[in-house]
Amino acid sequence: MASHATNPDFRTRLQNWIPKLVLSPSLALILFFVYGFIFFTVYLSFTDSRILPSFGWVGFENYEKLFRLRHWDIAVSNLVVFSGLYIFFCTVIGLMLAIFLDQKIRGESVLRPIYLYPMALSFIVTGTAWKWFLDPGIGLEHTMHLWGWESFEFNWIKDRNFAIYTVVLAAVWQSSGFVMAMFLAGLRGIDNEMLKAAQMDGASNFSLYRRIIILQLRPAFLSAFVILSHLAIKSYDLVVALTGGGPGRATEVPATFMYSYTFTRNQMGIGASSAVTMLLTIVAIMVPYLYSELREKK
Amino acid sequence: MGFLDIKNATKSYGELEVLHKVDIEVEEGEFLVLVGPSGCGKSTLLNMIAGLEEITSGEIAIKGTTMNGVHPSKRNIAMVFQSYALYPNMSVGQNITFGLEMHDVPKPEREKAMNNVAKLLQIEQLLDRKPGQLSGGQRQRVAMGRALVRDPDVFLFDEPLSNLDAKLRVDMRTEIKKLHQKLGATIVYVTHDQIEAMTLSTRIAVMNGGYVQQLGTPKEIYNTPNNLFVATFMGSPSMNLVPVKIVKLDKGIAAETSNAHGQTVSLPFSSPSDELKSYVGKTVILGIRPEAFTDPGGADRDASNIVEIDNEVIVTEPAGSDTFVMTTLGGKECNARMRADVQVKPGSQARFAINMDKAVVFDTDTEMRIP
Amino acid sequence: MAIASSDTAIRTGRVTRFFLYLVLILFALFYLLPFGVMLVNSVKPLAEITGGNMLSLPDVWTLEPWFKAWSSAQIGVEATGLSPYFWNSIKMVVPAVAISTILGALNGYVLTKWRFKYDTLIFGMMLFACFIPFQIVLIPMARILGLTGLAGSTPGLVLVHVVFGLGFTTLYFKNYYQVFPTELIRAAQIDGAGFFRIFQRILLPSSGPIIVVSVIWQFTNIWNDFLFGASFADLDSQPMTVALNNLVQSSHGVKEYNVHFAGAVFAALPTLLVYIVAGRYFVRGLMAGSVKG
Numbered sequence: 001m002a003s004h005a006t007n008p009d010f011r012t013r014l015q016n017w018i019p020k021l022v023l024s025p026s027l028a029l030i031l032f033f034v035y036g037f038i039f040f041t042v043y044l045s046f047t048d049s050r051i052l053p054s055f056g057w058v059g060f061e062n063y064e065k066l067f068r069l070r071h072w073d074i075a076v077s078n079l080v081v082f083s084g085l086y087i088f089f090c091t092v093i094g095l096m097l098a099i100f101l102d103q104k105i106r107g108e109s110v111l112r113p114i115y116l117y118p119m120a121l122s123f124i125v126t127g128t129a130w131k132w133f134l135d136p137g138i139g140l141e142h143t144m145h146l147w148g149w150e151s152f153e154f155n156w157i158k159d160r161n162f163a164i165y166t167v168v169l170a171a172v173w174q175s176s177g178f179v180m181a182m183f184l185a186g187l188r189g190i191d192n193e194m195l196k197a198a199q200m201d202g203a204s205n206f207s208l209y210r211r212i213i214i215l216q217l218r219p220a221f222l223s224a225f226v227i228l229s230h231l232a233i234k235s236y237d238l239v240v241a242l243t244g245g246g247p248g249r250a251t252e253v254p255a256t257f258m259y260s261y262t263f264t265r266n267q268m269g270i271g272a273s274s275a276v277t278m279l280l281t282i283v284a285i286m287v288p289y290l291y292s293e294l295r296e297k298k
Numbered sequence: 299m300g301f302l303d304i305k306n307a308t309k310s311y312g313e314l315e316v317l318h319k320v321d322i323e324v325e326e327g328e329f330l331v332l333v334g335p336s337g338c339g340k341s342t343l344l345n346m347i348a349g350l351e352e353i354t355s356g357e358i359a360i361k362g363t364t365m366n367g368v369h370p371s372k373r374n375i376a377m378v379f380q381s382y383a384l385y386p387n388m389s390v391g392q393n394i395t396f397g398l399e400m401h402d403v404p405k406p407e408r409e410k411a412m413n414n415v416a417k418l419l420q421i422e423q424l425l426d427r428k429p430g431q432l433s434g435g436q437r438q439r440v441a442m443g444r445a446l447v448r449d450p451d452v453f454l455f456d457e458p459l460s461n462l463d464a465k466l467r468v469d470m471r472t473e474i475k476k477l478h479q480k481l482g483a484t485i486v487y488v489t490h491d492q493i494e495a496m497t498l499s500t501r502i503a504v505m506n507g508g509y510v511q512q513l514g515t516p517k518e519i520y521n522t523p524n525n526l527f528v529a530t531f532m533g534s535p536s537m538n539l540v541p542v543k544i545v546k547l548d549k550g551i552a553a554e555t556s557n558a559h560g561q562t563v564s565l566p567f568s569s570p571s572d573e574l575k576s577y578v579g580k581t582v583i584l585g586i587r588p589e590a591f592t593d594p595g596g597a598d599r600d601a602s603n604i605v606e607i608d609n610e611v612i613v614t615e616p617a618g619s620d621t622f623v624m625t626t627l628g629g630k631e632c633n634a635r636m637r638a639d640v641q642v643k644p645g646s647q648a649r650f651a652i653n654m655d656k657a658v659v660f661d662t663d664t665e666m667r668i669p
Numbered sequence: 670m671a672i673a674s675s676d677t678a679i680r681t682g683r684v685t686r687f688f689l690y691l692v693l694i695l696f697a698l699f700y701l702l703p704f705g706v707m708l709v710n711s712v713k714p715l716a717e718i719t720g721g722n723m724l725s726l727p728d729v730w731t732l733e734p735w736f737k738a739w740s741s742a743q744i745g746v747e748a749t750g751l752s753p754y755f756w757n758s759i760k761m762v763v764p765a766v767a768i769s770t771i772l773g774a775l776n777g778y779v780l781t782k783w784r785f786k787y788d789t790l791i792f793g794m795m796l797f798a799c800f801i802p803f804q805i806v807l808i809p810m811a812r813i814l815g816l817t818g819l820a821g822s823t824p825g826l827v828l829v830h831v832v833f834g835l836g837f838t839t840l841y842f843k844n845y846y847q848v849f850p851t852e853l854i855r856a857a858q859i860d861g862a863g864f865f866r867i868f869q870r871i872l873l874p875s876s877g878p879i880i881v882v883s884v885i886w887q888f889t890n891i892w893n894d895f896l897f898g899a900s901f902a903d904l905d906s907q908p909m910t911v912a913l914n915n916l917v918q919s920s921h922g923v924k925e926y927n928v929h930f931a932g933a934v935f936a937a938l939p940t941l942l943v944y945i946v947a948g949r950y951f952v953r954g955l956m957a958g959s960v961k962g
Contacts, residue, residue, distance in 0.1 A: 011369040011863075012349075018864040019783035022775050026835055027791055033813075033832040034798040037806040044808060053812060097696060100689045103681055113948055114697045120944035121704070121937050122893035124910045128917050128933040129703040132926060138719060146722045177700060205681065234802050237895035241914055258804040263900070268808060275804040286800045294793050350855050371861030383852035387874035396870075400861030444856075 038279065045272035053268060062273040072274065074249050075257040078164050082253065083232035085165070089172045090228055091221070094179025099209065101180070102187045112184075115177035123174070127241025130170040131157070160250040163243055167235075167251055170242055175231065179224050186220035187213065226289045233282055254278050301326040301484055302347070302452055306356035309342050317342050317508045319356065324452075324501075327482045333495040334505035335531070340488045341456060343505075347486060348377050348454050360451055371400065376445035377454040380461065382437045384429035384444075391416075391425040394443045415443045418477075435466050442477070455487040459494065471497060492532045496520065504528045522658065526583065526665040529658065535588050535622065538632040541662070542584040544577045551575055553584045553659070555628035558610035563627065568603040568655050574668050582668065583660040588622065588635040590653040596637040597651040605652045611642045625650065704937070711735065711930035718926045734927035738916070738935060742928050745904070745915050751932050753905075754912035758892060758939075760823050761908055765830035766887040772831070773838020773883055774876065778868055780839070781846040782854050792843065799836035803896055814901055821903030829901060830891045837890075838883045845879040846872065881950045889940045909936045 045063070048056040066072050097115060101108055118126065133139045136155040144152035156162035190213060198212055236255035243251040245260075254274055262271030300323035309317035317339040324330050332340040345351040347358055349370035358365045365373050376397070384393050394415060395408040403411075416422045419439045429437060438458065445453055458474075459467045475498055478485060489495055495502050496516045504511045504519060504527075512524040523529035529537045542553035545564070551574065552566040565584070567574065590598075597604045612631070615622040616638070623634045623642055634650055642648040659668045681689070710718055711734055713727040721728075740750035780792050810829060811820070819825030849872065857867045898908040913936045917929045 009368050009372065011372065012367055015369065015864055019779040020785065022864070023779045023791065026772050026776050026795070026839070029832050030795055030798050030835060033806065033810070034801065035794070037809040038801070040809040041805050053808065093696070097693070100693050103686070103689055105689065105693065111693055111697055113945075114700050116948070117941065117944060118700060118704070120889055120940045122895065122910050122913075122940070124893075124895050124914050124917075125933045125937045126703075128913065128929060129707045131917075132929075133703045133706065133723075138926070139723060143722050143724055173700065173703065230800050236804075237910070240895070240899075241917070244918065255802070255804055259807070259896075259900075262808060272808060275802065275807070278802040279805045282800060282802055286797065290793060290796055290800075294789055294796075345855075348855075348859060350858065370855075370859045375859065377856065377859050379852040379856060381850055381852050383850065383856035385853060385857070385871055387871075396857070396862075397860035400857075400866070444860075448860075 041272050042276050044268060045276045047269055049268035049272065051266040051268065058269070062269040063277075066270050066273045066277070069270075071249060071252065072254075072257060075252045075254045078251060079233065079253045081164055082168055082171070082235070083229060085168045086171050086175075086232050087225060087228045089168070090176045090179045091224055093172065093176040094224065095183050095214075095217075097176070097180040098183035098187055099213075101184060112181070115180050117177070118174040119178045121174065123235075123237035124241045126170055126174050127238050130166070130173070131242050134166050134169075157243065158247060160247050163247055163250045167239055167242055171232075171235065171238055174238075175228065179228070182220050182224050183217060186217045190216050222289070226285060229285050230282060233278055300324050301328070301361060302486070303357070303359040303362075304343070304347070305359070307343065307346060307353055307358055308355045309339070309346060309351065310354045315354075315508065317346075320510055322503055322510065322513060324484060324486065326484055329478050329485045329487065329498055329500045331487045331489060331495040331499035331502050332505055333489055333492055333502055333531075334511075336490060338505040339508040340490075340505050344377075344454055344456055344486060344488045347452070348375055349373050371397075374448075374451045375454055376448045376450040376452075377456065378441045378445050378458045380457040382429075382441040382458075382461075384437055384440055386429055389426050389428060390421065390432070390440050390443075393429065393440060394425075394447050397444065397448050411447050411449075412443075415447045418446065419443050434462050435470065438462065438470055442474075446481075451484065453483050453485045455485065457489055458487075460489070460491070474498060492534065496532070502532075504531060506531070521656070522667065523585075524667055526660050529585050529660070529667075533587060535633045535635075537585045537587050537658075538591060538627070538630070539660075540584045540586070540628040540630050540632065541581055542628060543581050544574070544579065546578050551578060553582075553657075555584070557607060558612075558626045563607050563609075565605050565607075565652060565654055565657070566603070567657070571669050574659060577659075577668065581662055583662055583665075585658040585660060586632070586652060587656060588633045590656040591632065591634040592651055592653075593623075593634075593636040593640050593642075594649055594651040596640070598653050598655075601653045601655045603654040605654055607650050607652065608647055609650055611644050611646055611648050613644055614642055623648065623650075707930045708934060711927055711934055713927055715923070715925055715927050734925070734931040735934075737925070738928045738931035742916055742925070742932065743919060743922070744912050745919075747904075751909065751912055751916065751935055754907055754909050755935065757823065757902075757906055757912075758909040761826045761830070761906070762888060762891050765827045765834065765891050766884055768827070769831045769834040769838045769887055770880065770883045772835055773840075774842045774873075774880070775868070776835070776839040777842025777844075777846045778872060780843050781849070782851060782867075782872075783864070792839070795836045795839050797836070798833065799840070803833065807896075807900055811901065820901060821906055823906045825901055826897060826906060826908070829897050830887075830894065833897075834887050834890065837886060841879055841883050841886070842876075845876070849875065878950060881947055885943055885947055885950060888943055892940050 044053055046057060046059060048054055048058045101111065105111065134154070134157040136142065136153075136158060141152060141154045144154075157166045195208060195212070198208055203211065234255060235253060236259065239245060239251055239253055239256050245252045245256045254277070258271050258274045258278070261267045261274065302324040304320055304322040307317065307320045308315065320343060322330070332343060334340050342351060346353050347365075349365065349368060353366050360373060360375070385396065388396065391412055394412050398408045398411060412425070413422070416425055419442060421436065421439050421443060424432065424436060424440070429440065432440065441458065455474075459470055462470060471494060477483075478498075487498060499516055501514065502516055502519050503513045506527050512519055512528045519528060519532055523532065523537075526539070530539070540555055542555045542565070545552055545554045547566060550567060551570050552564045554562060554564050557563050594604075594606055609625045609627070611623055611625060613624040615624070619638055621636045621638055621640055621642075623636050623640075625632055625634060625648075636642070660666065661668055706723055709726060710723060712730050712732065713721075714729055714731055714733070717727060717729070738750060739752050741748055742750050744751065744754070776795070780788050814820040814825045819828065853871055854867055857871050862870060893910060894908070895910045895914065898911040899914075902908060902911060913932050916932050
C-alpha cells in the first residue's frame with residue numbers, strides 16, 4: 001500500500017526555493033539601499049550632523065530650523081509655482097497635441113518623434129540649450145534686435161521675479177511630448193464603435209471630446225499627474241544647468257537646497273530633514289497611486 | 299486498487315475549500331471525463347493529478363505509487379492544454395521533442411519517436427513550421443503529438459477542443475476517440491461540454507461546487523442521474539422537470555399533475571420501487587427526457603408503458619431532424635421531441651406520448667433521485 | 670448620415686484641418702528650435718555667435734568647436750576635452766544597463782510565473798523605490814561608497830544605477846510576462862524543464878521587444894543622470910553630463926559658446942541615436958510603464 005507521503009520530492013522543493021533565491025539579491029539591494037538608507041536619513045534628520053554624520057539626538061530641532069529658513073521658504077514656494085505650472089502646461093499641451101494628432105494627420109509619423117525627442121535628452125543638455133537661447137545678450141532677444149525689433153525684451157532668465165518661469169518653459173519643452181504620447185495611447189485605446197454611436201446620437205465633435213472622450217482618459221490623466229509631479233519634485237539637473245539656482249536664490253528648489261546644505265554648507269542635519277520632507281511629499285502622492293495600481297492588477 | 303487512484307483528494311486555498319474529498323479509481327485504458335460548469339473544481343483536480351497544484355490532503359497515486367509532492371515531470375504524465383501551450387519560438391518538431399530532450403533522451407531516439415508520432419497524427423509536413431503558422435486544428439494535433447511522444451502512463455486533457463470552431467470540434471472529437479481506441483491509453487479529460495463527455499468517455503465524473511455529483515458510465519449518468527443537478531446538466535435540451543403528486547391507483551401508483559388547461563393528468567409508473575411507493579400523497583419532481591416525450595407515432599415501440607395525453611402547443615421549433623414542441627405540465631414548460639414532419643401548430647391541441655419507462659423521480663427537498 | 674468607414678470616427682472640416690496643421694507645425698518648430706539652433710551654432714566660429722544672429726546659418730562652416738569640445742576643451746582644471754568623460758559614461762552605462770536588465774527580467778519572471786505569498790508586497794516595495802526623491806539616499810550612499818572604497822569609482826556608480834534602476838526594469842518585465850501564457854510554463858514543467866531552463870528556452874526567446882525597451886530606458890536614464898554623477902564620481906569616473914556642466918559653467922576665460930554647443934551635442938548624441946534607431950519601442954516602453962490599457 002502506498003504511503004501517504006505529502007513531503008515534496010527534492011526537485012519540487014528545489015523548484016520552490018529557486019524563485020525566492022533569484023529574487024533575493026534584488027530584494028536585498030532594495031531593502032538596504034532604499035529602505036535602509038531612508039531609515040538612516042530619517043535618523044540623521046534628528047541628529048546634530050554637520051559635515052559628517054554624527055549621532056547626537058536633537059529631536060525636531062533641524063525641522064524647526066528648516067521651516068524657519070527663508071532659503072527653504074523660497075525653495076518650497078518655487079517648487080509650488082514650478083510644479084503647478086509645469087504639470088498644468090504639460091497636461092494641456094500634451095492633451096491638445098494628442099487630440100490634434102489623432103485626427104488622421106498626414107505626417108504623424110514625422111511629427112510624433114519631433115515632439116518626443118526632447119525626452120531623450122539630458123536635462124544638462126536642455127539647460128545648456130535654453131540658457132543660451134534665453135540669454136538676452138546673445139539669444140532670442142539679441143536676434144530680434146538684429147532683425148530690427150528694437151523694443152523686444154525677453155530677459156526673464158536674468159530677472160529674479162521671472163527666472164523660475166524659464167525653468168518651467170524648459171521643463172515643459174522637455175516633457176510635454178511625453179505626456180502627448182501617453183494621451184495618444186489613451187485615445188487610441190478608446191472604442192471607436194462607441195464614438196460612432198455617439199455621433200449617430202447627434203453629438204458634435206466638441207461635445208464628443210468634452211462629454212465622452214476626455215472622461216475616458218482618466219487613467220492617462222492620473223498617470224501623467226503622478227509622473228509629472230514626481231519629476232517636478234526630483235528636478236535638480238535642470239535648475240543646476242539652466243540657472244544654477246539664481247539669479248541670487250530666485251530659482252532655488254528643494255532638490256538644490258538639500259544638495260547645497262548637505263554638501264557645501266555642511267549642515268547635514270538640515271539637509272537630511274529637507275530630504276525627508278521631500279520624501280513625505282512624494283509618499284503622499286505615490287502611495288495611494290501605487291496601491292490602486294497593484295490592487296487592480298490582482 | 300486502480301491504475302490512477304484519487305483518494306479523498308481535497309484542495310483548499312487558505313480557509314476556502316474548493317475540492318472536497320474526491321474519490322475516483324481509474325482503470326488502465328479508461329477514458330474518464332470530468333465534466334461540470336466553470337468553477338466546479340474539475341480543472342483544479344486535473345492540475346492536482348498533473349502536479350501543477352499541490353494536494354492539500356488525501357492522495358493521488360499512479361500505478362500504486364503515491365504522487366503527492368512528486369514533480370510534474372517525474373509523474374510520467376502528459377498534458378494537452380486548452381490553449382495548446384505550444385512554445386512559440388520552437389518549430390513543431392522541437393515542440394514535440396522538447397520533453398524528451400529535457401529527460402535526456404538521445405537525439406536519434408527523439409527523432410524516431412517524433413517521426414512515429416508525426417505519422418500517427420499526419421503532421422509530418424508541419425514539423426519545420428512555427429506554431430504561429432498553424433491553423434487551430436493543426437495546433438491541436440501538435441499539442442497531442444507532444445503528449446503522445448512521451449508515452450506517458452496517463453494523458454491529461456484540459457478542455458482541448460474548446461478553442462476550435464464547431465465543425466472542427468466534432469472532427470477532433472472523433473479523432474481523439476479513435477486514438478484512444480487504438481492506443482488503449484489511460485485518459486483523464488476535462489470539459490464543460492456534456493456532449494463531449496457523453497461521446498468520448500468510458501466513465502464520467504459530473505462535478506459541481508467541488509463535489510463529484512455522480513461517477514458512472516455515460517449511460518448510467520444519462521438514464522439514472524443521481525440528483526437534479528446531474529439531470530439538468532447532462533443532456534440537451536435538458537430534462538423536463540415537473541412537480542407531481544404521487545397518488546395510489548388500483549394497480550401501482552401514478553404521478554398526478556395538470557396540463558395547460560388545468561385538467562388533471564395521471565401518469566402511472568411502470569414498476570415503482572417500494573421507496574417510491576412510500577411517497578404516496580407527497581409531491582416529488584418527475585423527470586422526463588425530451589425524447590421520452592413525443593408524438594404517439596414516434597413513441598418507442600419497445601416501451602412497456604406509454605401514456606398518451608392531450609395538451610396545448612405553445613411553441614414549435616423545427617430543428618431539421620426533429621421538431622421540438624413546447625407545452626406545459628404542472629405549470630412548468632416542457633420540451634417534447636417529435637418527428638420532424640409532425641403536424642402541430644402553436645396554440646392548437648396536440649396528442650403527446652410519454653414513455654414512463656424512462657421517467658425518473660426526485661425528492662423535492664434533497665433533490666436526490668428516488669430509485 | 671455619416672457612415673464612418675475609416676478607423677477613426679471623428680470627422681473634421683477644412684478650416685478646422687488647416688488650423689490643426691498650423692498648430693501642430695508651430696509646436697514642431699517649438700520642439701525643434703532650441704536644439705536645432707544649438708546644432709547649427711556649434712559649427713560657427715565664436716565671433717559669428719557673439720556678434721551675429723543665432724537663427725542664421727553659418728557664414729563660415731567649421732568643425733573646430735567639435736574637435737575642441739572632444740579633445741582639448743578645458744574641463745575643470747584639465748584641458749582634456751570631453752572624450753575621457755564620454756568613455757567614463759560608456760564604462761558606467763554598459764554594465765549598469767546589462768545588470769539591471771538581467772535582474773529585472775529574472776524578477777519579472779519570478780513575480781509573474783512563480784508567485785508566492787507576499788510577492789505583491791515585494792513588487793510594491795521595488796516599484797516604490799523608482800519614485801523616491803534620490804536626495805533621501807544621497808548622504809548614506811556617500812557614506813557606504815566611502816566605507817567600501819567604491820567612492821569616486823565607476824563600479825560604485827554602476828552599483829548605484831543598478832539599485833535605482835531595478836524597480837523600473839522589474840516593472841517592465843513583470844508587465845510583459847504577465848500576459849505571457851502561464852500554460853506554456855506549465856507545459857514546460859510537465860516536459861521536465863526547471864526554473865532556469867524554462868526561462869532560457871521558453872521566455873527569453875520571446876522577450877526581444879521588452880529587452881529593447883528595458884535597455885533603452887535604462888540607457889537613457891543612466892546616460893542622462895547628473896545627480897549621482899555629480900555626487901559620487903571623481904575625475905576618473907565622472908560621466909559626460911557632469912563634465913558638460915563643468916565645461917558650460919566654467920567661469921574663467923572667454924565663454925566659447927560654440928564649443929559648449931558641440932559638447933552638448935556630444936552628450937545628447939548616444940541617447941538621440943538610440944531614440945532614432947529604436948524610438949518606437951521606446952514609446953511603447955514608456956506606455957508599458959505608465960499607462961495601463
